Amino acid sequence: MSSVATTTATRTRKGSTAAGRRLRWWQQLLFQALCLFIAATVLFPIMWIVSMSLDPRNIARPTELRLIPPGASLEAYRAVLDRPTANPVTFTELALNSLKLAGGVALFALLIGVSAAYAFSRFKFPGRQYMMIAVLAITVLPAVATIAPLFALLNGIRVSSDLLSIALLIAAALVIAFGLMIVVPALRTGTASGGTYAVGGLALVLSMLLVYTAFAPAPGDVFVLRNSLLGVGIAMISGALPFAIWNLKGYLDTIPKELEEAAIIDGASPNQIFFQIVLPLAVPALAVTGFLSFAGGWTEFFLSWQFLTNPKDFTLAMALYNMTGQYAGSVPWSRFAAFSILVSLPVAIVYLLLQRYIVGGLTLGGVKG
Amino acid sequence: MAATNPGMATLKPKAARSPASEAWRQLRTPLVYLIPAALIMALVTFYPLAYQVWMSFTDYGVIKEEGKQTLNRFGPDGQPPPNYRPAEWVGFKNYSDILTNEPQFVARLGGTFNFWRLLGFNLWWTFSNVAFHVALGILIAVLLNVEGLWGRKIYRALYILPMVLPNIVIATVWRNMFDDQYGAVNQLLSMFAGTPVNIRWFNQIEPPIPGVPLPLSYYAMLIANIWLGWPFMTLVATGALQSIPKEMYEAAAIDGATGSQQFWNITLPLLRPAMVPAAMVGIVTTFNLFHIIYFMSGGGPLGQTEIMVTQAFKLVNAQQLFGVAAAFSVIIALVLIPIFLITNRISRATESYDV
Numbered sequence: 016m017s018s019v020a021t022t023t024a025t026r027t028r029k030g031s032t033a034a035g036r037r038l039r040w041w042q043q044l045l046f047q048a049l050c051l052f053i054a055a056t057v058l059f060p061i062m063w064i065v066s067m068s069l070d071p072r073n074i075a076r077p078t079e080l081r082l083i084p085p086g087a088s089l090e091a092y093r094a095v096l097d098r099p100t101a102n103p104v105t106f107t108e109l110a111l112n113s114l115k116l117a118g119g120v121a122l123f124a125l126l127i128g129v130s131a132a133y134a135f136s137r138f139k140f141p142g143r144q145y146m147m148i149a150v151l152a153i154t155v156l157p158a159v160a161t162i163a164p165l166f167a168l169l170n171g172i173r174v175s176s177d178l179l180s181i182a183l184l185i186a187a188a189l190v191i192a193f194g195l196m197i198v199v200p201a202l203r204t205g206t207a208s209g210g211t212y213a214v215g216g217l218a219l220v221l222s223m224l225l226v227y228t229a230f231a232p233a234p235g236d237v238f239v240l241r242n243s244l245l246g247v248g249i250a251m252i253s254g255a256l257p258f259a260i261w262n263l264k265g266y267l268d269t270i271p272k273e274l275e276e277a278a279i280i281d282g283a284s285p286n287q288i289f290f291q292i293v294l295p296l297a298v299p300a301l302a303v304t305g306f307l308s309f310a311g312g313w314t315e316f317f318l319s320w321q322f323l324t325n326p327k328d329f330t331l332a333m334a335l336y337n338m339t340g341q342y343a344g345s346v347p348w349s350r351f352a353a354f355s356i357l358v359s360l361p362v363a364i365v366y367l368l369l370q371r372y373i374v375g376g377l378t379l380g381g382v383k384g
Numbered sequence: 385m386a387a388t389n390p391g392m393a394t395l396k397p398k399a400a401r402s403p404a405s406e407a408w409r410q411l412r413t414p415l416v417y418l419i420p421a422a423l424i425m426a427l428v429t430f431y432p433l434a435y436q437v438w439m440s441f442t443d444y445g446v447i448k449e450e451g452k453q454t455l456n457r458f459g460p461d462g463q464p465p466p467n468y469r470p471a472e473w474v475g476f477k478n479y480s481d482i483l484t485n486e487p488q489f490v491a492r493l494g495g496t497f498n499f500w501r502l503l504g505f506n507l508w509w510t511f512s513n514v515a516f517h518v519a520l521g522i523l524i525a526v527l528l529n530v531e532g533l534w535g536r537k538i539y540r541a542l543y544i545l546p547m548v549l550p551n552i553v554i555a556t557v558w559r560n561m562f563d564d565q566y567g568a569v570n571q572l573l574s575m576f577a578g579t580p581v582n583i584r585w586f587n588q589i590e591p592p593i594p595g596v597p598l599p600l601s602y603y604a605m606l607i608a609n610i611w612l613g614w615p616f617m618t619l620v621a622t623g624a625l626q627s628i629p630k631e632m633y634e635a636a637a638i639d640g641a642t643g644s645q646q647f648w649n650i651t652l653p654l655l656r657p658a659m660v661p662a663a664m665v666g667i668v669t670t671f672n673l674f675h676i677i678y679f680m681s682g683g684g685p686l687g688q689t690e691i692m693v694t695q696a697f698k699l700v701n702a703q704q705l706f707g708v709a710a711a712f713s714v715i716i717a718l719v720l721i722p723i724f725l726i727t728n729r730i731s732r733a734t735e736s737y738d739v
Contacts, residue, residue: 050533127424151724153429159696168435249428250428256428
């Protein structure tokens, strides 16, 4: 289809242009060879891992290169879903932990970050420049470089499980109240829109997560904040929040201000403008920023590896590390391959779906890895 | 602030307000929006950073007597346990240990630590990777932009794949691909060579190019990271290429410019505004690229491919020297600040957005 389109396009411009000319056959051949070579290098590791994951023989290591191993089956996937590592945890448990961590951090960062991003994007106030530099500088600092103080501080927070449950329930109530504060007035004035519901929904999900954590059975009498998903989540927020603020600010800057100016003339307050005009327009930005934070959290490694000791809390990235390098032992590589694919798929699919929005934002946004 | 906010100065005489109340009036509304994030960041971002600076001047984490002492102030009953020892102030000792490669300190880390080699390698690692990313990114974008090329859409869709996979998966997969016995790279080379090839990618200590003090594992990781990094640059370059008006090439062609002249005099200068910020992002990302190094070579052989962030993690994770790790992290920040300032200047990221 595309080649037909280009030929008609060149035909219409024929005579007036040299740039739009058709390629000579040897040029086409040369460029195709180059493109195919690049495609081969891109696909080689992916094909390798896919074909290895289909190997049914359960041998420890591959001994030859084969595109489709003899008797290909999904046996490795079954084994990995059942019990990926030596630890007594299933894939579902690992994935749930990663999901809670990544989802909670992403939601929290969005909820808190979007209003700060709005302030940076739309208001002029004394100290704005310095605050923005502070936020941006944090996104440049590597997350690994704050691991020592976060470990020490979170390790010092030890409370009894009951106290923790109460604290979490209070936090959940606060989040719900925050959501209601936004949704109820909008409903009353009849001006509720997609943005209001989005914020309300986010608050609801986040508070549900908190309530769930509050009632989840605690491992011991004393709860060490460091040795829990909650602690890892707090440590991750340390980097995720500045990233979300910066990324959202970049997107908000690109939203034209004509609508807001019109609303100001109609006498709208800054709050009305934020909730009824800016938030609905920022839904794609929220989705992309939320996704990027989620993707970072989904495979977060060093904080979880350093903080968590209870196998019930382990995450996907930790299991993946357990299957490679010095810890691999006799884990068949077919399982490692299947596990890698299972970890990558959800993120990769969403990435491809949101690709158009993400690419613009990557250059605007921060650089935190 | 007057420089960034010239409106203030002109308003003052007319509105007969004191500067303080004027500032407050401007700050009031944005403050409401900033407070939640400011509180959270103060608590989980800035306080730990300040604590880190304090930690860097202490012996935090050093166990004095054979695993007996603990730095956990709170025991099971909420009271300090009997073996609790508060961290002691050691002044600049951590910094001087790191910067002068103090022999006892180096021995404690396994004997291969050398700060200046580490810093040099980290900078070279960053520079060499980003150079490849940008050069390949531009060339491939130009190739894909050739008019009349068949299957452009398919290639563009394929070439984005390295970007969408999680870094940690890419690193572990490439680690196994470069395995000396079972890795796909050696198997592929064996296929072409016809004889078994057993390159010890991660364990060979002698540099493969005599005179260049870079071990084989550097080249393996360079290959993996080039694979990972160029698609982003191609995406950025493609976007910029498509905004170059065709008339410029037509005019150049009429004036008799050859293809390579057009590339050097039209394409490259017009790509610059898009590529420079992207390269800056790439530099910071690559400088801090934890996953590739930690999961592929693990810093080996003999710590020759260690970078700052992997060393910082090992100081906490393996050696549990929190004070030293804090000092090391402060040094990382000091190295990054100039890079950040240059980035900020070039990309004008925090400059006032025209309201």
